Amino acid sequence: MTQEQYILAAQPNPLHQRGASVCGTQVYPAVGIYGWRKRCLYFFILLLLVTMIVNLALTIWILKVMNFTPDGMGNLRVTKEGVRLEGVSEFLLPLYVKEIQSRRVRPHWLQSSLTRPVSFFSSYNDMLCQQITGISGVKAQCQRFEVRSTDGEKVLFSADEEEISIGTEKLRVTGNEGVVFSHSVETSHVRAEPFQDLKLESPTRTLTLEAPRGVEVNAGVGDFTASCRKDLLLQSSEGEIFLDANTIRLGSIPLGSAVDPLEGAPAGTTYTKQTVYELCACANGKLYLSPAEKGSTCQTTSNFCLWS
Structure with a gap:
């Protein structure tokens, strides 16, 4: 080895x-x-x-x-038209959307807790509208507020700094005390409900009805009454005042007085036994009665116009 x-x-x-x-x-x-x-x-x-x-x-x-589905989660559904929320939804942070719309048969609710305002801003971060809901009421701050019809074409109500416009065919006030306006009101027609009286009243100020082409007051079935504490003025700048009725009564019209130079009657003589009188008018528009004769006696009884 x-x-x-x-x-x-x-x-x-x-x-x-x-x-x-x-x-x-x-x-x-x-x-x-x-x-x-x-x-x-x-x-x-x-x-x-x-x-x-x-x-x-x-x-x-x-x-x-959380109810997750292929279309979304919980109350949130993603559709072709946008995002749909069903039921009550709460947002803890700001929500940025272009349009908020409810279903046709359901009301639309926007609620903020603890009286916090609900604000709407534009793309430039400018506040368009702010709504505050509290116990005392609802306050909205915006440049213009509009309420449109279901199709979105007709403006039913609009309000801005200059005017408030109501676009409905009929505005109905159901309160017992009616409606109170602090300033002027512009409308083409005012009428009461059937079998109800229409009353236009100004307790402490003057009530004025003006129209460029005339004012028409028509009581088709009932009576028309105009009463005031001082003067009732009917004025027509270009046309005439037309009173059309079967009987026109003017109560408490004073009786004119005259001085007859032939008989030497003293000034202030009245005709107490006369039963038919003539309606006369002074230069200032006041009316008085004068005894009716073959001719007009308004000139001889015009002494009323001197002291009236």
Whole structure:
């Protein structure tokens, strides 16, 4: 045996140390994790499985509670026309939208808690409208406020700094005391409900009816009464005042007096036995009665106009 063969034979063979030969077959020992390492590995695998099951269950529960659907979540639905909210929705932060519209058969509610205002801004961050809802009432601050019809073409009500316009065909006031206007009112027709009286009244000021083409007062069935504390003025700048009735009565008209130069009757003589009188008018428009004769006696009884 050479020296190299002796050295190789003397060195230990690692294959002989790791396994033994049984009947000419090489046998190796089993390789794995045993003991507490194996138990820890199984415990972590079991814990991971439980965590996955709990996570999946919580995910399904959240999807069920929040009502997630392919169209949205909860009260929120995403449609072709935009975003639709059903039921009561609360926004804790500002909401930026172009248009807010309710369903045709449902009312539209905008509510702010603790009397906080609901503000509307433009794209340039300019406040367009601000609405404050409280216990005492509702306040809105905007340049112009409009209420339109269902089709959006006709303006039913509009208000701005200069005027308030009502575009409906009929404005009905159902209060017992009627309606009170602090300033002038412009309208083409004022009438009461059927079988109800129409009353225009100014308790402490003057009541004036003006129109460029005339004022018509018509009581088709009932009576027309005009009463005042001082003067009742009927004035026509270009036309005439026309009173058309079967009977026109003017009560409490004074009787004129005259001085007859032929008989020497004193001034202030009245005609007490006269039963038919003539209606005369002074230059200032006041009316008085004069005894009716063949000719007019207004000139002879015009002494009333001197002291009236």
